[in-house]
Amino acid sequence: xxxxxxxxxxxxxxxxxxxxxxxxxxxxxxxxxxxxxxxxxxxxxxxxxxxxxxxxxxxxxxxxxxxxxxxxxxxxxxxxxxxxxxxxxxxxxxxxxxxxxxxxxxxxxxxxxxxxxxxxxxxxxxxxxxxxxxxxxxxxxxxxxxxxxxxxxxxxxxxxxxxxxxxxxxxxxxxxxxxxxxxxxxxxxxxxxxxxxxxxxxxxxxxxxxxxxxxxxxxxxxxx
Numbered sequence: 001x002x003x004x005x006x007x008x009x010x011x012x013x014x015x016x017x018x019x020x021x022x023x024x025x026x027x028x029x030x031x032x033x034x035x036x037x038x039x040x041x042x043x044x045x046x047x048x049x050x051x052x053x054x055x056x057x058x059x060x061x062x063x064x065x066x067x068x069x070x071x072x073x074x075x076x077x078x079x080x081x082x083x084x085x086x087x088x089x090x091x092x093x094x095x096x097x098x099x100x101x102x103x104x105x106x107x108x109x110x111x112x113x114x115x116x117x118x119x120x121x122x123x124x125x126x127x128x129x130x131x132x133x134x135x136x137x138x139x140x141x142x143x144x145x146x147x148x149x150x151x152x153x154x155x156x157x158x159x160x161x162x163x164x165x166x167x168x169x170x171x172x173x174x175x176x177x178x179x180x181x182x183x184x185x186x187x188x189x190x191x192x193x194x195x196x197x198x199x200x201x202x203x204x205x206x207x208x209x210x211x212x213x214x215x216x217x218x219x220x221x222x223x224x
Contacts, residue, residue, distance in 0.1 A: 001139055001163050003043045005177050006132045008184040010039035013131075015191065028112045028120025038095075038128025042136070045091035046082075053077050082143065089146070089153065095129045096136065097149035105130060139163040139173065 018030040053073035062072050081088040095101060104126035111119025133145050141162040147155045162168035163177060 001135050001177055003040050003047070005181050005184075006039045006043075006135065007036065008181055008188075009135075010035050010128050010131065012184045012187050028109075028123050031121045031124045034121045034124035035128045038125035039132055041125065042095040042129050042132045045094065046088070049088060049091060050074065050077060086153075090150075093146050093149040095126075096133050096145040097147070098130065098133055098137070098145065099148050099151065101126055101130045101133060141165055141168045 014030065014032055014035055017035075021027050021030050053076075057072045057074055077088065082092065083089070093100065095104075105123060108119055108121075108123030108126050112123055113119075137144050137147075137157050138159045139161060140156075140159055142156065142158055144156050144159065146153060147157065160168060161173060162170050163173050164170050
């Protein structure tokens, strides 16, 4: 899923999560900044690397559409280094590996329980990163998170669905994702106008109805 979609989803979930946590004393208070930063941090290091590669490619006059220039750093980044370079892999997996993020969550909780400043903040940042990676795992065909990194540098879940690859339902998945982005923005704008967004049935309808329509269209061969 695109980074901005992770951000919007987490922003929408923040309020009901905060209400739920306020009813219990077993978790740190929700920190909005931690959730929002955590929602994008899994992609942030690779994004920085990609920006640097893009700037260098442009400065060399060696830039074009993805995959169009085998000599460009951007092409090497996503076709080779992403899968084989240990530094690039580490940057991508630091907050993408569910094993690593689970360790971060445990560390944050441990620090919070011992009243260490920032422990609760780091806990929620890591929880948001975990939500990010749990969504990414079923939405990547062969380029998803390494499940047991750093213990295992090869194990991925090969999903039949990709959020971007048209050979693996990328078109309907992309349509659904961006439809939900519009819904999320609408919810964030309209949330203060009523209590309807706190009712479970509206969430089921928002997610399930467009998904069911896209599945029917896929079966019908509309997307090829």
